[in-house]
Amino acid sequence: MADFSDIYDQEQMKEHMQYVLKTDKASHAYIISGEDGSGKEFIARIFAKALQCSDRQEKDGEIEACDLCPSCIKAMSDNHPDIITITHDKPNSIGVDDIRLRLRDDVVIKPYESKYKIYIIPEGEKMTIAAQNALLKTLEEPPSYIIIIILTNNLNAFLPTIISRCIVLPTKPVRDEVIKKYLMENCRVVDYKAELSAAFARGNIGKALELSSNERFENLKNETIDLITKLENLEVHDIMDRVHGLLENPEADEKSTKKGIDIAQYEDFMDILLFFFRDMLVFKASDNVDHLIFTDKVSYISSVTNKCSYDDISSILDNIDIAKNRISSNVNIDLALELMLIGIKEHL
Incomplete structure (x- = not known):
C-alpha cells in the first residue's frame, strides 16, 4: 500500500x-x-x-x-x-x-x-x-x-x-510534467504517449493512467485526426457517417449516451480536436515542435499552418467552443457537430 x-x-x-x-x-x-x-x-x-x-x-x-x-x-x-x-x-x-x-x-x-x-x-x-x-x-x-x-x-x-x-x-490538479514523469517512471509509458495522456487528463492522474493504457482512446485519437486530414474531400453525409462510427457505442446504456452518441467518446473527441488545432496555433506562432502535443503529426500540422492564417485557426477553435456550448445547452448533438465540422472544413 x-x-x-x-x-x-x-x-x-x-x-x-x-x-x-x-x-x-x-x-x-x-x-x-x-x-x-x-x-x-x-x-x-x-x-x-x-x-x-x-x-x-x-x-x-x-x-x-x-x-x-x-x-x-x-x-x-x-x-x-x-x-x-x-x-x-x-x-x-x-x-x-x-x-x-x-x-x-x-x-x-x-x-x-x-x-x-x-x-x-x-x-x-x-x-x-x-x-x-x-x-x-x-x-x-x-x-x-x-x-x-x-x-x-x-x-x-x-x-x-x-x-x-x-x-x-x-484535491488539486496535478501538473502535467509530474503526471508525465509518473507515467514514464512507474508505468513504463513511452515519452510521447505519457505527454499526450498528461495533456488530456487535465491534472487528473487517474484519467492519465486510464488514457495511457486505453486502446479505445488511442484508436479514437488516430481516427479523429484521420478524419480531419481527409475533411476537405468528404461530403457532409460522409463526414457524419464517420463521426457516428467514431462516437457510437452499442454497449453503452441510455444514461451515458445522447442521440446514440457515447458521451465519454464525444468528450474525448472534442478534446482531441481542441488540442490538435491548438497545436497548429502554437506551431504557426513559433515554428517550433517543442511545445506540441501531437509531435507525430508535425508534417500535417506544418502543411495546414502554411496555407491557413491565424484567423482561420482561431475560427476553427471558436467553432469547437461554440459546438461544446450548444451541446451542453441541449442543442441537437448531430446538428451541432455537423455545423462545427462544416466550419472546420471551410477554414482548412
Missing part, C-alpha cells in the same frame, strides 16, 4: 494530514472532494492507515505509517476491523438504511483494537437527503473515537449542515 510520498501535488491536504499525525488532533469528519480519478480514496486510505499505525515513523520529513505493525498489515490487505468502508445496495444512491445500519448503529461499538474507528464513505454525493440527515445526527454528537471520511465529486450535493461539521480537503 502507498504512503504520503506517493501523493502528488496535494501539498495543502498533505500538510493538514501531517499536522493531525504529529499532534494527534484529528477531526471527527472530513470531506475529500475532487473529480473521479483524482485519487480521493487512495489518499483517504493512506491517511487511515497512518492514523491507525502503532509505530509511525518519519521518512524524508513526513510522518508515515510503518507498514510493518499488525495494524498496517491489516490496512494494506483491506482487512482492518477499525477501517470500515460504507457500501450501498443501490448502485445510484446511498439510502438512509445504508447509513443507519453500517454507520450510525455501528459507532456505539468501540474500536476493536485501534485508537480510532474510521469510516470511509466513497461516492458520498449519492447520499439521499434522508441519509444525510441520519449521518448528521452522528456528526452532531460523535463518539470521541470515530473519524468519518466522506469522498465526493460534487460538494454541492451536501446539506450545508453536513459541510459545516466537516473539514473539507479539495
Whole structure:
C-alpha cells in the first residue's frame, strides 16, 4: 500500500494530514472532494492507515505509517476491523438504511483494537437527503473515537449542515510534467504517449493512467485526426457517417449516451480536436515542435499552418467552443457537430 510520498501535488491536504499525525488532533469528519480519478480514496486510505499505525515513523520529513505493525498489515490487505468502508445496495444512491445500519448503529461499538474507528464513505454525493440527515445526527454528537471520511465529486450535493461539521480537503490538479514523469517512471509509458495522456487528463492522474493504457482512446485519437486530414474531400453525409462510427457505442446504456452518441467518446473527441488545432496555433506562432502535443503529426500540422492564417485557426477553435456550448445547452448533438465540422472544413 502507498504512503504520503506517493501523493502528488496535494501539498495543502498533505500538510493538514501531517499536522493531525504529529499532534494527534484529528477531526471527527472530513470531506475529500475532487473529480473521479483524482485519487480521493487512495489518499483517504493512506491517511487511515497512518492514523491507525502503532509505530509511525518519519521518512524524508513526513510522518508515515510503518507498514510493518499488525495494524498496517491489516490496512494494506483491506482487512482492518477499525477501517470500515460504507457500501450501498443501490448502485445510484446511498439510502438512509445504508447509513443507519453500517454507520450510525455501528459507532456505539468501540474500536476493536485501534485508537480510532474510521469510516470511509466513497461516492458520498449519492447520499439521499434522508441519509444525510441520519449521518448528521452522528456528526452532531460523535463518539470521541470515530473519524468519518466522506469522498465526493460534487460538494454541492451536501446539506450545508453536513459541510459545516466537516473539514473539507479539495484535491488539486496535478501538473502535467509530474503526471508525465509518473507515467514514464512507474508505468513504463513511452515519452510521447505519457505527454499526450498528461495533456488530456487535465491534472487528473487517474484519467492519465486510464488514457495511457486505453486502446479505445488511442484508436479514437488516430481516427479523429484521420478524419480531419481527409475533411476537405468528404461530403457532409460522409463526414457524419464517420463521426457516428467514431462516437457510437452499442454497449453503452441510455444514461451515458445522447442521440446514440457515447458521451465519454464525444468528450474525448472534442478534446482531441481542441488540442490538435491548438497545436497548429502554437506551431504557426513559433515554428517550433517543442511545445506540441501531437509531435507525430508535425508534417500535417506544418502543411495546414502554411496555407491557413491565424484567423482561420482561431475560427476553427471558436467553432469547437461554440459546438461544446450548444451541446451542453441541449442543442441537437448531430446538428451541432455537423455545423462545427462544416466550419472546420471551410477554414482548412
